[in-house]
Amino acid sequence: MSVPLEHDYIGLSDASSLERSSESSNISSDNASNNVFNIKATELSLGLPGFAKNSEENAAKSGPAIKNYMSGAKRGFSDVNFSGSGKGINGVFEKNQTQQLVSSSYVKPVEEEKKGPVSENGSVPPSAKVQVVGWPPIRSFRKNTMATNLSKSGYVAEANLGSGGCLYVKVSMDGAPYLRKIDLKIYHNYAELSKALEKMFSCFTLGQCTSNGIKGREGLTESNLKDLLHGSECVLTYEDKDGDWMLVGDVPWEMFIDSCKRLRIMKGSEAIGLAPRSMDKCKKRN
């Protein structure tokens, strides 16, 4: 690894997934080419799998796009044919198990490649604060407790306040079969939050309101709410510390994340009932 690879949300870099794909596609090839791929595919070498060694095969079998979105797919992969190479596959893997997998072909690591992101004077530079899900491995209970601990004790330097802790809250959408969880600390304003929720639950419309250039701090204006009503009937609400269900967008962002315990995307008739009252509120405010 001479260059730190960019990692997407799930930590895979595009380069490695492509190499991987062509190596795997070797496995499903039929008996005729078994001899060739036996040796190549079972070679275990240090370095990213498929790197350099299989580059000829990479060119020949260009991997198709890895991430194909499939909507409404049946949750089972029984409909895929196991071709006649099924037996061939079995044969291959039994062979593998007897082969010396600790083969002499594995290459000693080149020291420079292993250093990772280290700068010239030897210190590890602060890496970009990409919040990796589930890292460091600390339970939510502790994370949430520490987040409120730090702000209460008023003890931590201001610079830390933003980066410390995280706040996972559940997000439910009426009619969705399961809930999601998001970390509110990742977002800095309502626009970011709504964009993220929009991605997660595709019918959500608060994003349309705030993307009109209105800052989250000022809450929803009348024109935004009109859009909301005429768009789909989705309203984002949250449960606050007192257990009351509130409309998202009324209070400043910091106050919101301080009091938000969970989120709910309301749909349909309930939502329509909610919005007009808020519209009155906005009228009064404006």
Place this chain on the structure above:
Amino acid sequence: MVYSLPEEVLEHVFSFITSDKDRNVVSVVCKSWYEIERWCRRKVFIGNCYAVSPAIMIRRFPEVRSVELKGKPHFADFNLVPEGWGGYACSWIDEMSRSYPWLEEIRLKRMVITDESLELISTSFKNFRVLVLSSCEGFSTDGLSAIAANCRNLRELDLQESEVMDLSGHWLSHFPDTFTSLESLNMSCLGSEVSFSALERLVAMSPNLKTLRLNRAVPLGKLSTLLQQAPQLVELGTGAYSSGIRSDVYSALSKAFLGCKELKGLSGFWDVDPSYLPAFFSVCSRLTTLNLSYATIRSPDITKVINLCPNLQRLLVLDHIEDSGLNALALSCKNLQELRVFPSDMYVADANVTLTEQGLVSVTQGCPKLQSVLYFCHQMSNSALITIAKNRPNLTCFRLCIIEPRTPDYLTHEPLDIGFGAIVKHCKNLSRLSLSGLLTDRVFEYIGTHAKKLDMLSIAFAGDSDLGLHHVLSGCESLKKLEIRDCPFGDTALLANVAKLATMRSLWMSSCAVSIGACKILSRKMPMLNVEVIDENGTLNPKLDNCLVEKLYVYRTVAGPRSDMPGYIWTMDRDSANKI
């Protein structure tokens, strides 16, 4: 002539054998021992609730009094398992309510349990005594009310770190006036206030109360009242540990602690005001467990406490303890067995906190009985790890988390392979290991070669190729649980070690390089495994064999594929396997 001991005698002998592993061994000696043993087994532990079904358990062990179940994979603790994954206690509770009328104890970990199930528990088991819900969710204080109201002989109610919907603090009032059997109550996870008068009443009528863990909302001023009612407490978890400047609160508290002659364990300590710490100094000399891991107090204060606790066996603390505090620990606490140091700031090294690898080295040097370590820090070196390994070959659990992924040895910039290699080489009884820092395949070669007693291994952001995974799967004879995230491990190693997976409880791999094709092959070759592919983002194309899976959870089972999987989990349909 065949001679055998009468059944009753064997049963009596077996009654002295309590460990599950030993019981399992006894049961396979011969058919008659199997029969006798199964009728007198009173305690069942099921490490993966999907490995077996309630019906199978009930059929084999008809006279069980205590059941312990674990649900979600361990990485669920860190939000890696999506909502709705499973781990539902419902079917277990339903069937046990029908078949185990004399059930006394239920312990669940990482499971989802509803208020309805709690109510069913409270009304089905006349002799119910112990309910432990560790890291569970799905229930509210209404369910707790049912337990309180109906379980006449309840001894233990422990909600450790569960997510409880806090509907009302009045659930405590549901314990009837005749209720006197309570021995242990842990409600430290509850977010909102409980009715203090109900709590006081409960404590007053529980002469056998030994463990009481309050939640943060119980104010310090009330703690002394409770302690005066329960001077026999052995374990106490305080609520918030500050109260403004109140000398009356302080002196009442101090007096109350003086009266607690049996106190051995302290925890809680949210929002600590250091000026209140001396109130419990009188109990320090007897303390064996101290959990200050929520207390953001500084090293000098922590050190003062530690110096007063020579009998400490278990310490949980924040990195505020710093190297200086750990040095003091090494000098004062020669009976220390377990140390856990948590980070106060999850992401950035706090410039004011000087906790380095040196602190850990000191403790391993000074504490000869140290067996279990969980240590979060920002830097580590191979030489420190080697020293630790040589100092403490009796380590059984070593979990090191260097917060920044792939951090190399800060002195030499090398990977930490030889450091961890030394750990597995010297600590021959190591049963649990968590790796971090920059690691190549070489560390896995060391692990596969030396870690023969390793039961659980956690790997993150490590390794270079399948060779790493292969070393682990082929070398670690005792391995039961393997959890991996963000490593370049894939099909080759997995498919070369399929048989190994049937000897393990479970394998978790997320953000690795496993393809759906390999999962299909694994499924077909190993019908005794459930191979569950988690596709949260909906991007998986199962027809494309080389499509990578986001998350993979593989576990052995005799119960077949489970019926409660959410839509984002893919498994292979068994029927097509049979056709080939």
